[in-house]
Amino acid sequence: MPDRRDIAVTFADGALGTRLVARLGQQRVLPLTPSDLASLDLKRTVSDVDTVVHLASATPQPLESTRAVLEAAADVGARHLVVVTSALVYGAWPTNPVPLTEDAPLRPNPGFEPAVALGEVERLAATWRDDHPGVTVAVLRPAPAVAEDDDGWLAPMLAAARGVAVGDDDPRGQYVHLADLADAVVVAVERRLDGAYNVAPDGWVEGEELRGLQGGPRLRLPGGIGEKLVRWRWRAGMSPTPPGLLPWTCQPWVVASDRLRAEGWSSQQTNEEAFVAGHRPSPWANVSPRRRQELALGVTAAAGAGLVAGLGVFLRRRLRRSS
Numbered sequence: 001m002p003d004r005r006d007i008a009v010t011f012a013d014g015a016l017g018t019r020l021v022a023r024l025g026q027q028r029v030l031p032l033t034p035s036d037l038a039s040l041d042l043k044r045t046v047s048d049v050d051t052v053v054h055l056a057s058a059t060p061q062p063l064e065s066t067r068a069v070l071e072a073a074a075d076v077g078a079r080h081l082v083v084v085t086s087a088l089v090y091g092a093w094p095t096n097p098v099p100l101t102e103d104a105p106l107r108p109n110p111g112f113e114p115a116v117a118l119g120e121v122e123r124l125a126a127t128w129r130d131d132h133p134g135v136t137v138a139v140l141r142p143a144p145a146v147a148e149d150d151d152g153w154l155a156p157m158l159a160a161a162r163g164v165a166v167g168d169d170d171p172r173g174q175y176v177h178l179a180d181l182a183d184a185v186v187v188a189v190e191r192r193l194d195g196a197y198n199v200a201p202d203g204w205v206e207g208e209e210l211r212g213l214q215g216g217p218r219l220r221l222p223g224g225i226g227e228k229l230v231r232w233r234w235r236a237g238m239s240p241t242p243p244g245l246l247p248w249t250c251q252p253w254v255v256a257s258d259r260l261r262a263e264g265w266s267s268q269q270t271n272e273e274a275f276v277a278g279h280r281p282s283p284w285a286n287v288s289p290r291r292r293q294e295l296a297l298g299v300t301a302a303a304g305a306g307l308v309a310g311l312g313v314f315l316r317r318r319l320r321r322s323s
Contacts, residue, residue, distance in 0.1 A: 005030045007189060008049040008078075010037060010069060011058035015150030016084070019182035020053065024189065037065045043072045051080040051189055056121045057142070058084075060114035060153050066121045070128045081137045082188045083125045084181070086154070087174070087198065088115035089141060092251035098172070099204070099256040102141075102196040111244030114154075122196075138188040142199035143174035143255060143271075145181045146278020155278055159214060161241040161249045170207025171252050174200045175274040180267040187265045198255040201267040205275065213275055 007024055011017045012031030021029045030049055036042065046052065052073045056062040066083075073081060090100050091107040106122065108115035122139055129137040144154045155175070162170075176199055184199045205213070257265075269277070 005048065006050045007053060008032055008046045008051070009053045009055070010065065011055040014055065014058045015147055015152070016055055016058060016145065016178050016182060016185075019178055020055075020185050023182055023186050034059075034065070037068055042068055043075045046072050046078070047076050049076065049078055051082070051192075052078045053082045053084075053185060053189065055084045056118060057086045057145070061117065062121050063117050063124075066124055070124060074128065074132060079135050080189070080192050081125065081128070081135065082140065082185060082193075083121065083137065084140045084142065084185065085118040085121055086115070087141045087143050087200070087253060087255045088112070088154070088248070089119045089122060090253055090255070091115070092171075092247040092249075092253040094251055096252045098252050099254045100198070101256050102198055102259055109244065109247045111246075112242065112248070113244065136192050136194040138193035139196045140181075140184055140188060140199050140260075141196060141255065142181050142184070143176045143201075145176050145178050146274055147178040148277050150178065151278045157241045157245055158249065159279065161245050162211070162214060170211060171250060172204040172206055172254050173210045173271070173275075174204045174254050175271050175278065176200050176267065177269040177274040177277060180269060180274075183268075184260060184265050187260070187263055191263055193263060195259075197260040197263075198257045199260060199265075200255050200257050201269065201271045201274065202257075203271065204254040205271045209272075210275070213272065214279065 005028060007028050008030040009017055009020055009024070010032045011034065012021055012029070013033050017031065021031055030046065032042075032045070036045060039045065052069060054066060054069045056066055059065070070081075087100070089106045089108050090096065090104055091109045093107065093109075097104065106119050108119045110116060125137050125139060129135055144158060145152055146155050158173075180201070181199055184197070187193065188197070257267075
């Protein structure tokens, strides 16, 4: 392998970026931080690179950095681009096949801005490839990525959202360890992959098992009450989960990674192992099943009463304003 720094990696100071730089070799990699991406000299900074790795999923607001990276890559004549987005781009819909392959259409649910933005990132990357004949563009779509030292921005949102069950069933879940995701990026770089590739361990975790791994009190409220409660908690600053993420907690969106495995990648940690690595055990895990049920019923009743009271206050305020 050449000694020159022929690979630029964006968000190289993050949990995924540092793992990736270590695997690729620091002498080969030009690490780019968020401040580098905002610099007017970005084109000059990456002038000697042949491959650009853009870790778009490192931030829930990736569009501005993606536009800057693609423009710089075009100006310096980069020939290979690797973009990490997310399995979120498939959307969570009741008609989704289980599992989703890379041939499935991209239709992120419109209520969750990060998923929509990552879908737009993929559109920009596809346009960049069409406008530059001869280049290769690999797009990696990982399941929620976690690690012992970092649970990202998506996993905590999903964990909080699962505290209130919407609908009758809990969907299957997937998690990939950041070490395995870094290995997937290395495969995409070294083999100069072209096209879309899902990144997830074999199989998935059933909804019931996922509840057991997560622990904590869980509400299951009828009809649209659960959705209203999630919106109320978000607006009151009581939860990190925006209402738009709800479809991903009640509809299927697990993926198959056969295409990437055919290129030589394999995950070293299962979905369950990755989940445990990225989620701290809660005190709830030590509570007996009987006591869990009693407490959950009490929390459900309290939440229902609180929601009714909150709606009552809201309606009274509206009536005062209208009068």
